[in-house]
Amino acid sequence: MDSAAVLALFDRQLRRDHHGEGPGDRVERVGDVVRLVASGGAGWCGVVWSDxxxxxxxxxxxxxxxxxxxxxxxFEWKxxxxxxxxxxxxxxxxxxxxPEEPEALMxxxxxxxxxxxxxxxxxxxxEVTDAAGVAQMVRAHDAAFGRPSPRLEQQLLRQVADRDASLVALVVLAGDDEPVCAARLELHKGTEFGSLWGGGTAPRWRGQGIYKATVAYRARIAAERGCRYLQVDASDDSRPILGRLGFHPLAVTTPFVYEP
Structure with a gap:
């Protein structure tokens, strides 16, 4: 893979020419800055690109x-x-x-x-298609990351209710429907990329290949939908796994958050 060319493609398609992340989102280009303003009061807002x-x-x-x-x-300056x-x-x-924790763009x-x-x-x-599935997914996410995620829950409920075709949401269930992992795939219309989000596994279920399985599942769907590349902001925990699967680190991304 030509890392420099792919990074330039990523910057152009997913940052400079950003199209929004959900129904009702506004993408505004102001001078040399591209910002996203989520609909409603709980969605993600931030700067996705600047020159x-x-x-x-x-x-x-x-x-x-x-x-x-x-x-x-x-809002967040990414x-x-x-x-x-x-x-x-x-x-x-x-x-x-x-600043929040830096991650590797892979x-x-x-x-x-x-x-x-x-x-x-x-x-x-x-695959999650209704509010009950979102509830299971959020339980798995909160168990994996050790903190509640009300903003994520509201975003997922909105996307599921709107039947947002850009989202593929997954929950991994064990035994009697115990949620043990949550993962998402975002498909970006008009680009060559799909984005992986989440993938956190509950502590006692780690080390059994569950995260790798969700990557494979999402890679198959992304390929079926016409994507050429998968992108992920990788934590220190997931970076070694993704590296072994074939992902390349191309940059470091850090969320800078501003609270009015």
Whole structure:
């Protein structure tokens, strides 16, 4: 894989030409910044792309702070290690943003990935299509990550109710319908990419190949829907697994969050 070419394609298709993440979302292009404003009051808002320099970066940052503060919305500036200017992260810190844990942007060509999930006996993957499935999925997510996720739950309920074709939501059930893992695939219309999200497994079920199985399941669906690449923001826990499957680290991404 030509890493530089694929990273440039990712920047263009999923960042600069971003089309939104759900029904009703607004994508606004303001100068050298692309921002997403989620519909309702609970969805994700943030800056997904910028093309700044040392002369205009501070003014652009101040404008986004002003805009989202007037909306009364928390927002995220999704920063990538190759974004310009080189000191953009420092400028965000000085403007009052709080950094969250950095993750590795990893991308793979689907043609080189396994697409047949292998699960432990008595464990199965179920696609989520209704509110009951969302409830199971959120239980698994909260158990895996050790914290509640009300924003995710509201987003999933909205997408399921709207029958959002860009979302494939999965819950992994064990035994008597115990939710042990939750995973999502976002399909980006008009691009060559699918995005993997979630994939967290409850602690006592880790080390049994469940996360790998959800990657394979989602890779198969992405291929069927015409995607060429899969992208994931990988934590330190998932990065080694994804590397062994064929994903390549192309950048580091850090969420910088601003609360009005």
């Amino acid at each position: 700044l320099n040392a002369r205009n970066a501070d003014a652009a940052i101040a404008e986004q702070v002003r805009y989202f503060t007037e909306l009364g919305r928390e 920063h990538y290690s190759h974004d310009m200017p080189a000191d953009l992260a420092d400028r965000l810190l000085k403007a009052g943003f709080a 991308i793979a060509e689907i043609a080189g990935l396994p697409t047949e999930p292998r699960l432990p006996e008595g464990v199965r993957i179920v």
